[in-house]
Amino acid sequence: xxxxxxxxxxxxxxxxxxxxxxxxxALKSIxxxxxxxxxxxxxxxxxxxxxxxxxxxxxxxxxxxxxxxxPTPRLLPPDPKKKVLVRMISDLIASGIQPVQNLxxxxxxxxxxxxxxxxxxxxxxxHALEQILQSTAGKYCVGDEVSMADLCLxxxxxxxxxxxxxxxxxxxxxRINKSLLALEAFQVSHPCRQPDTPPELRA
Amino acid sequence: xxxxxxxxxxxxxxxxxxxxxxxxxALKSIxxxxxxxxxxxxxxxxxxxxxxxxxxxxxxxxxxxxxxxxPTPRLLPPDPKKKVLVRMISDLIASGIQPVQNLxxxxxxxxxxxxxxxxxxxxxxxHALEQILQSTAGKYCVGDEVSMADLCLxxxxxxxxxxxxxxxxxxxxxRINKSLLALEAFQVSHPCRQPDTPPELRA
Numbered sequence: 001x002x003x004x005x006x007x008x009x010x011x012x013x014x015x016x017x018x019x020x021x022x023x024x025x026a027l028k029s030i031x032x033x034x035x036x037x038x039x040x041x042x043x044x045x046x047x048x049x050x051x052x053x054x055x056x057x058x059x060x061x062x063x064x065x066x067x068x069x070x071p072t073p074r075l076l077p078p079d080p081k082k083k084v085l086v087r088m089i090s091d092l093i094a095s096g097i098q099p100v101q102n103l104x105x106x107x108x109x110x111x112x113x114x115x116x117x118x119x120x121x122x123x124x125x126x127h128a129l130e131q132i133l134q135s136t137a138g139k140y141c142v143g144d145e146v147s148m149a150d151l152c153l154x155x156x157x158x159x160x161x162x163x164x165x166x167x168x169x170x171x172x173x174x175r176i177n178k179s180l181l182a183l184e185a186f187q188v189s190h191p192c193r194q195p196d197t198p199p200e201l202r203a
Numbered sequence: 204x205x206x207x208x209x210x211x212x213x214x215x216x217x218x219x220x221x222x223x224x225x226x227x228x229a230l231k232s233i234x235x236x237x238x239x240x241x242x243x244x245x246x247x248x249x250x251x252x253x254x255x256x257x258x259x260x261x262x263x264x265x266x267x268x269x270x271x272x273x274p275t276p277r278l279l280p281p282d283p284k285k286k287v288l289v290r291m292i293s294d295l296i297a298s299g300i301q302p303v304q305n306l307x308x309x310x311x312x313x314x315x316x317x318x319x320x321x322x323x324x325x326x327x328x329x330h331a332l333e334q335i336l337q338s339t340a341g342k343y344c345v346g347d348e349v350s351m352a353d354l355c356l357x358x359x360x361x362x363x364x365x366x367x368x369x370x371x372x373x374x375x376x377x378r379i380n381k382s383l384l385a386l387e388a389f390q391v392s393h394p395c396r397q398p399d400t401p402p403e404l405r406a
Contacts, residue, residue, distance in 0.1 A: 060298070061290035068283045080271045087264035094294075095263070099302040104327075108320070117311070124307075 007032045013194035013201075016098060016155030017059040022189030023151045024063045028070045036196030060094050063148055075148045085142050089132060089149035093156045097125035101159065118163040126160065126170050133172040140176055146183070154180050158191065210235045216397035216404075219301060219358030220262040225392030226354045227266045231273045239399030263297050266351055278351045288345045292335060292352035296359045300328035304362065321366040329363065329373050336375040343379055349386070357383050361394065 009025065011018040011034050025032050067075050076083050099105070100121035106114045136142045141149035157177040160167065167174050180186050187193070192203040212228065214221040214237050228235050270278050279286050302308070303324035309317045339345045344352035360380040363370065370377050383389050390396070395406040 059294075061287050061294050064290050065283060065287040068286070080268060083271070084264050084268040087267055091262075091264050091297075095298040095302050099298050100308055105303055108323070120311070 008035055009033070010035050010037045011194065011196070012037050013191045013197040016159050017094075019155040019158075019189055019191060020059050020094075020151045021062050021066075022194075023154070023185050024066050024075060024148075026185035026189050027073060027075065027146065028066060030066070030070060034195045036194075038196070060090060060148070060152075063151065067148075073146075075146070075151065077142065077145065077147065082142055085136050086147045086149045089129070089136070089141050090152045092125065092129055092132070093149075093152040096128075097121060097156055098159070100125075101163070115163060118159075119165050122156075122160045122163060122165050123169075126165070126167075126173060130170045130172055133176065137172055137176060139179055146180070146185075150176070150180050153177060154186055211238055212236070213238050213240045214397065214399070215240050216394045216400040219362050220297075222358040222361075222392055222394060223262050223297075223354045224265050224269075225397075226357070226388050227269050227278060227351075229388035229392050230276060230278065230349065231269060233269070233273060237398045239397075241399070263293060263351070263355075266354065270351075276349075278349070278354065280345065280348065280350065285345055288339050289350045289352045292332070292339070292344050293355045295328065295332055295335070296352075296355040299331075300324060300359055301362070303328075304366070318366060321362075322368050325359075325363045325366060325368050326372075329368070329370075329376060333373045333375055336379065340375055340379060342382055349383070349388075353379070353383050356380060357389055 007025075007030065009018070009021060009032050011022065013036070063075065076086055101118040106118060109117045133141060138144040140146050141153055153173070154177055157167070157173060190203075191197060192201055210228075210233065212221070212224060212235050214225065216239070266278065279289055304321040309321060312320045336344060341347040343349050344356055356376070357380055360370070360376060393406075394400060395404055
């Protein structure tokens with residue numbers, strides 16, 4: 001919290017995990033302050049003592065918390081059977097894909113293997129995801145309401161594009177991603193429009 | 204569901220993700236049937252078409268679903284501030300540690316690097332986790348009630364032991380793990396006591 005009571009988001013413009021939370025904040029019209037944390041500079045500012053004490057990185061927990069304390073508009077459908085679909089899709093992305101292709105893992109894999117590694121993680125996850133979405137999706141991931149699953153989808157598709165993954169085998173993913181990117185909350189939260197976005201990547 | 208209406212758990216005795224769900228089912232006294240899925244045999248039975256259609260692997264979503272449909276005993280504290288702590292710890296393990304040291308990632312890393320890779324993933328996660336638990340733990344991960352965080356902790360510590368991680372730097376993790384393993388739900392769900400546990404690993 002800032003002195004004026006605004007929540008603070010520790011954020012890195014390019015982090016898909018930060019982006020998820022930024023979308024939730026935008027959808028719920030929550031005004032917040034960004035404190036940039038550069039995941040690359042100084043060997044990764046997230047490893048600094050100050051930052052570890054704040055313990056970020058658990059972004060789905062933050063979104064669930066926002067959902068409980070600021071329930072409108074809802075990001076989880078009230079029906080338990082639909083809700084489990086939203087959480088399954090969110091988990092598939094947040095636990096099944098993103099962690100296997102994130103910065104710290106890629107660092108360990110070595111520069112020359114990074115692209116292949118990331119592509120493999122994303123395509124095998126997207127293969128499963130595309131099948132699931134074919135039975136759950138309406139306009140968005142689950143039916144026609146924006147949900148937590150959509151907050152996970154868009155940043156992951158952006159990562160896929162960054163790693164030059166061919167998206168033609170995933171028509172449902174691509175269609176939903178496109179519809180979501182047309183919404184304001186997904187635009188204002190976009191990595192190309194953050195306080196810490198470098199000038200050359202702004203749009 | 205079986206014909207008699209019992210839920211079916213597609214489970215691998217050694218999988219930490221299956222174990223999490225088994226603990227939840229035991230705590231909530233839900234009778235279920237196990238259908239073993241061997242993650243190693245036949246190149247990984249989880250990749251078969253039948254199984255992909257069932258889409259497992261999203262274990263926190265299953266636990267959240269059980270929590271909503273079978274709320275007693277509760278695995279999430281009612282207070283939103285405590286609940287976010289439970290979910291943060293669960294996410295730290297389920298998204299931050301487990302996916303980086305799971306079977307499919309280790310396969311890609313190559314036999315000779317597996318142990319070092321897994322140890323690194325676990326120790327860096329446990330370093331953060333130990334710090335967090337020092338401020339959240341009572342008898343268990345968050346206060347004195349068993350929660351979803353505990354369901355994630357015990358299987359992850361078992362993985363750490365399997366990968367020969369030295370646990371002395373993590374006294375809080377070790378203490379909580381020991382208390383939890385004394386509870387019946389954590390014992391009946393243990394990998395050494397499952398229908399698909401090979402005879403030489405039974406206890």
